[in-house]
Amino acid sequence: MxxxxxxxxxxxxxxxxxxxxxxPFRWEIIRKxxxxxASFVFYGYWKLExxxxxxxxxxxxxxxxxxxxxxxxxWPRLLLTLGxxxxxxxxxxxxxxxxxVNFLGWITQxxxxxxxxxxxxxxxxxxxxxxxxxxxxxRDRTVHARFLDYTLFVVLFPxxxxxxxxxxxxxxxxxxxxxxxxxxxxxxxxxxLFLFGLIKKYLADTAALYADCVYNGAAHGAVLSTFDxxxxxxxxxxxxxxxxxxxxxxxxxxxxxxxxxFPFNFDSPYRATSIIVFWERWHRTLTRFLREYVxxxxxxxxxxxxxxxxxxxxxxxxxxxxxxxxxxxxxxxALHGVYIIINHQWRLLLxxxxxxxxxxxxxxxxxxxxxxxxxxxxxFFRAPRIDVAEKMLSSLLALHGVSLPDQWFAHGALRxxxxxxxxxxxxxxxxxxxxxxxxALANIAILLLVCWGMPxxxxxxxxxxxxxxxxxxxxxxxxxxxxxTGLVLGFIFYLVxxxxxxxEPSPFIYFNF
Amino acid sequence: xxxxxxxxxxxxxxFLLGVGFFVAMLYxxxxxxxxxxxxxxxxxxxxxxxxxxxxxxxxxxxxxxxGLFGLDAxxxxxxxxxxxxxxxxxxxxxxxxxxxxxxKTARPGDTILLSLEYEFFESxxxxxxxxxYLLAHDPVYFRQLSWLEKAQMATxxxxxxxxxxxxxxxGKPEKTRPHAxxxxxxxxxxxxxxxxxxxRPTPPPRDLERMADPLLQGLPSGPNDxxxxxxxxxxxxxxxxxxxxxxxxxxxxxxxxxxxxxxQAVEAITDFYKSQGIPVLGTARAAMLPxxxxxxxxxxxxxxxxxxxxxxxxxxxxxxxxxxx
Numbered sequence: 001m002x003x004x005x006x007x008x009x010x011x012x013x014x015x016x017x018x019x020x021x022x023x024p025f026r027w028e029i030i031r032k033x034x035x036x037x038a039s040f041v042f043y044g045y046w047k048l049e050x051x052x053x054x055x056x057x058x059x060x061x062x063x064x065x066x067x068x069x070x071x072x073x074x075w076p077r078l079l080l081t082l083g084x085x086x087x088x089x090x091x092x093x094x095x096x097x098x099x100x101v102n103f104l105g106w107i108t109q110x111x112x113x114x115x116x117x118x119x120x121x122x123x124x125x126x127x128x129x130x131x132x133x134x135x136x137x138x139r140d141r142t143v144h145a146r147f148l149d150y151t152l153f154v155v156l157f158p159x160x161x162x163x164x165x166x167x168x169x170x171x172x173x174x175x176x177x178x179x180x181x182x183x184x185x186x187x188x189x190x191x192x193l194f195l196f197g198l199i200k201k202y203l204a205d206t207a208a209l210y211a212d213c214v215y216n217g218a219a220h221g222a223v224l225s226t227f228d229x230x231x232x233x234x235x236x237x238x239x240x241x242x243x244x245x246x247x248x249x250x251x252x253x254x255x256x257x258x259x260x261x262f263p264f265n266f267d268s269p270y271r272a273t274s275i276i277v278f279w280e281r282w283h284r285t286l287t288r289f290l291r292e293y294v295x296x297x298x299x300x301x302x303x304x305x306x307x308x309x310x311x312x313x314x315x316x317x318x319x320x321x322x323x324x325x326x327x328x329x330x331x332x333x334a335l336h337g338v339y340i341i342i343n344h345q346w347r348l349l350l351x352x353x354x355x356x357x358x359x360x361x362x363x364x365x366x367x368x369x370x371x372x373x374x375x376x377x378x379x380f381f382r383a384p385r386i387d388v389a390e391k392m393l394s395s396l397l398a399l400h401g402v403s404l405p406d407q408w409f410a411h412g413a414l415r416x417x418x419x420x421x422x423x424x425x426x427x428x429x430x431x432x433x434x435x436x437x438x439x440a441l442a443n444i445a446i447l448l449l450v451c452w453g454m455p456x457x458x459x460x461x462x463x464x465x466x467x468x469x470x471x472x473x474x475x476x477x478x479x480x481x482x483x484x485t486g487l488v489l490g491f492i493f494y495l496v497x498x499x500x501x502x503x504e505p506s507p508f509i510y511f512n513f
Numbered sequence: 514x515x516x517x518x519x520x521x522x523x524x525x526x527x528f529l530l531g532v533g534f535f536v537a538m539l540y541x542x543x544x545x546x547x548x549x550x551x552x553x554x555x556x557x558x559x560x561x562x563x564x565x566x567x568x569x570x571x572x573x574x575x576x577x578x579x580g581l582f583g584l585d586a587x588x589x590x591x592x593x594x595x596x597x598x599x600x601x602x603x604x605x606x607x608x609x610x611x612x613x614x615x616x617k618t619a620r621p622g623d624t625i626l627l628s629l630e631y632e633f634f635e636s637x638x639x640x641x642x643x644x645x646y647l648l649a650h651d652p653v654y655f656r657q658l659s660w661l662e663k664a665q666m667a668t669x670x671x672x673x674x675x676x677x678x679x680x681x682x683x684g685k686p687e688k689t690r691p692h693a694x695x696x697x698x699x700x701x702x703x704x705x706x707x708x709x710x711x712x713r714p715t716p717p718p719r720d721l722e723r724m725a726d727p728l729l730q731g732l733p734s735g736p737n738d739x740x741x742x743x744x745x746x747x748x749x750x751x752x753x754x755x756x757x758x759x760x761x762x763x764x765x766x767x768x769x770x771x772x773x774x775x776x777q778a779v780e781a782i783t784d785f786y787k788s789q790g791i792p793v794l795g796t797a798r799a800a801m802l803p804x805x806x807x808x809x810x811x812x813x814x815x816x817x818x819x820x821x822x823x824x825x826x827x828x829x830x831x832x833x834x835x836x837x838x
Contacts, residue, residue: 188516191524463514481520490527491534494668498535501668 006500021182039155050120061130099325158254162510164265164285180259193253200246210235217432225403229395237375273366275339313337332380405429535667542678543652548687550649569620572597576628577604579762579812585823586702599703605642621754709816760794766801794829
């Protein structure tokens with residue numbers, strides 16, 4: 001069930017929150033059971049057949065964790081290995097079987113066919129959540145959650161499908177606090193966050209129109225101009241930014257309605273001045289997971305400089321594979337690995353030369369350059385095949401000369417007297433179906449301004465403590481939740497509902513992972 | 514900082530403001546004659562005029578365009594001597610509105626033969642044609658809708674449609690496109706007459722290729738909106754001494770229709786009519802005809818095929834018609 005769908009907004013959410021609010025606070029077990037049941041309904045709405053898979057995964061992981069708590073001597077290590085293997089096998093089977101079979105087929109130059117395996121929704125997320133729990137229990141045997149708490153921690157619907165990848169010590173203790181209920185503060189702030197998320201989803205869908213035109217056109221052999229490639233690349237960079245930002249806001253808001261605070265997940269990453277900072281801000285909870293459970297486990301920066309670079313590359317390759325079972329995702333991860341390694345070398349060089357790049361102009365240049373690199377890398381992320389990514393990149397970087405769409409730059413003084421003499425080529429790009437280039441440019445410019453000029457939702461609402469950790473960077477703008485804000489947000493909610501009524505909402509990009 | 518109550522209370526107020534704003538938008542453009550609704554309007558107007566001229570008792574053929582194209586009132590009248598009017602118009606108007614028009618037109622002693630498209634028994638009806646038509650041509654019906662229905666309509670009518678209505682109201686009528694060839698091609702019985710094989714569009718539209726698939730997906734087995742509307746209509750008919758009969762719409766035959774889910778869907782419809790005491794004329798299978806007998810969509814028969822189909826229906830119809838006056 002999508003957060004922006006009619007059924008979620010009109011039936012599921014009101015019913016879940018209302019019943020939860022009505023169950024007396026002292027009926028702890030019933031309150032938790034209700035949320036667990038609602039979360040399973042939320043999950044099962046997509047495909048009922050996979051509910052037992054989720055339930056089985058929870059049971060098995062809890063059993064392994066309990067085993068580790070109760071066992072002595074060498075058993076915990078064995079149990080942890082067993083738990084990790086089980087989780088990775090499950091993930092591997094559903095997500096990577098076809099990828100592996102295709103790869104084997106390519107190596108052996110034979111057609112091994114494809115298995116009809118449907119990727120269960122959210123499997124990457126609930127598997128990672130549970131792996132982190134197992135590892136934490138192994139590291140600290142005093143960690144112990146009751147089964148009901150553990151189940152609720154894993155299936156809680158706001159984070160079940162696409163994160164944030166929460167940790168048990170962040171969430172489970174909150175189930176025992178007085179804050180865990182639908183209070184005025186929780187509901188009001190949760191609604192505000194959720195509605196901000198819905199607005200951002202609309203922005204993401206606007207950008208998607210242009211990204212889809214260009215990438216789908218490129219995949220079907222349409223001619224691309226340099227100009228179109230940049231429109232498609234920027235549009236996708238903005239689409240995924242607003243899409244994931246919107247999802248994160250909605251997830252944080254939904255959890256907050258129920259009295260649960262989630263960690264910060266999306267911290268204006270396009271304002272990062274370097275790739276390292278970008279990864280500290282984009283999908284922060286995934287970065288944290290990879291850093292703590294993969295990068296540190298591989299040795300982090302404790303085993304020498306060369307080994308550290310290897311660890312970075314291995315972690316980023318894994319990150320790429322986690323996002324999708326395909327070579328385009330592997331290349332995306334590898335590219336980011338290279339970026340981060342170069343970024344580390346650059347930092348070392350700056351430190352050695354004792355240069356400081358804190359001046360606003362350097363910082364602005366850093367933001368622009370980081371955005372440029374990230375956008376280039378998104379090409380692999382979005383392209384359905386490597387050849388499409390190659391085509392996009394070759395056009396983006398004008399490897400065959402700078403070209404412009406023929407139908408937009410019609411014959412005239414500008415074209416004939418300036419652009420043609422300067423060596424610009426004109427290519428027919430009607431097949432891309434971008435009808436109004438002016439609108440595309442205006443939309444991209446507005447969305448870029450929002451990315452770079454507006455504070456993020458958590459900053460805007462920082463006075464109300466929307467997330468688990470304090471919002472560190474102050475903002476020039478704070479929103480006061482009063483009558484005016486309520487009226488505007490309520491009105492916007494109706495507009496979103498209209499949209500959900502009239503058309504199928506588009507899924508979140510991260511729902512695919 | 515705490516979230517004040519006034520913020521929480523302002524949220525639903527803002528929501529209601531949104532509903533009110535869009536309902537008001539609909540009110541401001543009532544009667545704006547959109548080009549897209551004009552054909553349907555003209556058909557309905559002509560049919561009402563034809564029906565008004567014919568004295569009761571009459572046979573009214575009621576349904577969407579499947580009945581308009583696929584049944585022939587002239588032949589029924591010639592064969593039975595019983596006055597008949599083809600009152601079918603456009604399935605996009607929705608079952609509620611089609612039945613409303615029938616109720617408005619029928620008089621005591623009349624007989625109504627329902628030939629309803631399969632989509633009326635499914636959920637997920639598309640309201641585009643209905644909304645467009647109502648706002649443009651039936652403000653009276655719009656005004657008598659409940660506030661909930663008005664709010665629903667305000668929620669589903671697209672911005673584009675609202676914008677069009679506004680423009681027309683501001684004195685910028687839409688450019689009139691040439692009528693569909695069948696828009697005003699009705700005979701004195703309300704039958705479509707421009708759907709002869711010779712007039713069939715070439716190449717045939719994609720609809721014909723795509724197959725009619727409402728039956729393939731199966732229909733909901735439980736009661737749905739269509740069933741509820743029909744039950745109310747049957748009760749009205751009984752109270753007003755109007756006899757109701759039912760038959761199946763003509764549809765392009767596909768071998769898949771012999772499969773279980775399609776057969777079950779048809780049986781569910783037959784059972785429903787029978788449970789309400791409505792005689793069902795003919796079988797669904799008899800109304801499934803080869804693609805070459807269709808005009809431009811999977812529900813629209815050619816004139817020639819409609820005549821054959823109607824002649825086959827007449828013997829089944831005759832026992833239910835009172836002696837010719």
